[in-house]
Amino acid sequence: MNASYFFIFFAMTTGISKTPGTFIKFIGVGNFFFALGTASSGAGVRDEKRGPFNPLSYMDRMYSCVPYRGWVLKITPEGKIIPWASGFRTPNGLGFDLEGNLFVTDNQGDWVGTSKMHHVQEGRFYGHAASLLWRKGWEGRPLNRPLQELDKLRTKAAILFPHGLMANSPSQPLVDSTDGKFGPFAGQMLVGEMNKGRIMRVALEQVGGVIQGMCIPFYDGAGLKRGNNRMIFGPDHSLWVGHSNHGWAGDRGLQRIRWKGKTPFELNRMSLTTKGFDLTFTQPVAAKTVTNLDNFRFKRYFYSYHKGYGSPQREVSNVKVVSATLKGKETISIQLENLKEGRVHELRLGSGILSQRGNPLLNALAFYNVVRLR
Numbered sequence: 001m002n003a004s005y006f007f008i009f010f011a012m013t014t015g016i017s018k019t020p021g022t023f024i025k026f027i028g029v030g031n032f033f034f035a036l037g038t039a040s041s042g043a044g045v046r047d048e049k050r051g052p053f054n055p056l057s058y059m060d061r062m063y064s065c066v067p068y069r070g071w072v073l074k075i076t077p078e079g080k081i082i083p084w085a086s087g088f089r090t091p092n093g094l095g096f097d098l099e100g101n102l103f104v105t106d107n108q109g110d111w112v113g114t115s116k117m118h119h120v121q122e123g124r125f126y127g128h129a130a131s132l133l134w135r136k137g138w139e140g141r142p143l144n145r146p147l148q149e150l151d152k153l154r155t156k157a158a159i160l161f162p163h164g165l166m167a168n169s170p171s172q173p174l175v176d177s178t179d180g181k182f183g184p185f186a187g188q189m190l191v192g193e194m195n196k197g198r199i200m201r202v203a204l205e206q207v208g209g210v211i212q213g214m215c216i217p218f219y220d221g222a223g224l225k226r227g228n229n230r231m232i233f234g235p236d237h238s239l240w241v242g243h244s245n246h247g248w249a250g251d252r253g254l255q256r257i258r259w260k261g262k263t264p265f266e267l268n269r270m271s272l273t274t275k276g277f278d279l280t281f282t283q284p285v286a287a288k289t290v291t292n293l294d295n296f297r298f299k300r301y302f303y304s305y306h307k308g309y310g311s312p313q314r315e316v317s318n319v320k321v322v323s324a325t326l327k328g329k330e331t332i333s334i335q336l337e338n339l340k341e342g343r344v345h346e347l348r349l350g351s352g353i354l355s356q357r358g359n360p361l362l363n364a365l366a367f368y369n370v371v372r373l374r
Contacts, residue, residue: 031074051066064130116157129143172231230244344369
């Protein structure tokens with residue numbers, strides 16, 4: 001729970017769409033972007049077909065027998081539909097950051113080792129093989145291609161949400177566009193979660209031309225229901241959360257969260273350095289915090305890219321902390337024994353980390369997805 005935020009519950013149903021992967025987002029230049037999920041395993045083929053039918057992926061767990069399942073598409077103001085990017089399994093959420101970058105979440109399953117959030121760019125492929133059937137110039141069954149070839153084609157996710165620890169079914173990413181009127185995380189992104197009473201927070205940065213960064217819980221429990229499917233900021237800068245159950249985990253209803261005006265003691269962001277991470281907090285940190293390296297526990301791992309359903313953590317290893325030094329009042333610079341590209345770096349912060357006022361941390365578990373090293 002985040003005690004700096006006030007939770008209000010309204011017991012009413014909502015008009016939120018319950019169709020997975022079809023959320024449509026309008027942007028100021030007049031375009032629409034929308035995402036289509038792949039078809040579910042074992043489903044039949046109906047008499048009416050939306051466009052041409054291609055059976056080459058039908059025996060896959062999730063499949064794309066008609067265009068453009070597993071794609072993000074763009075609709076221009078003139079009504080022209082442009083296939084934008086492929087490789088999505090069950091994209092249940094779409095949003096833009098303050099710079100106009102497009103982000104789409106995807107749910108764990110076949111080809112998706114753990115749930116993730118992609119920075120979506122035109123022409124890219126993001127991993128789920130079935131959608132390749134509708135890529136211009138593609139020939140043959142995608143599953144007949146070597147795994148190494150498919151892996152080389154794909155663009156890695158900006159954020160990985162470790163399954164069971166952070167999210168099992170992420171939904172809409174929403175940028176905090178309130179300019180500080182919803183708390184100290186302006187410009188960062190909030191991401192809903194269907195299976196838990198949780199909203200996550202994502203702090204992004206660009207490294208080597210690639211967007212990557214940290215995810216951490218933002219609001220947990222304390223009356224927040226499951227099925228956190230769609231979110232929007234109201235005119236008063238409070239956050240409205242629409243719930244749905246999609247036929248699996250979740251709830252229905254509409255809830256509202258507003259900031260009380262008090263800044264919680266939180267890890268604001270993790271920034272990758274050449275030797276480790278700079279940890280920036282929302283309040284000045286007590287100097288004694290850095291004297292005990294046990295307050296900073298790191299391990300790293302990756303998830304397999306394969307046609308199987310999900311993936312366990314692979315090559316799990318602890319990472320030695322060499323030093324921790326204060327860098328200004330609110331930032332601790334951590335030097336690790338080594339860093340490794342293509343790994344999630346899991347950080348568990350100890351109870352000895354206190355603010356100068358003696359406040360303990362609200363959330364002690366964070367994950368940084370190292371796509372590129374500095």
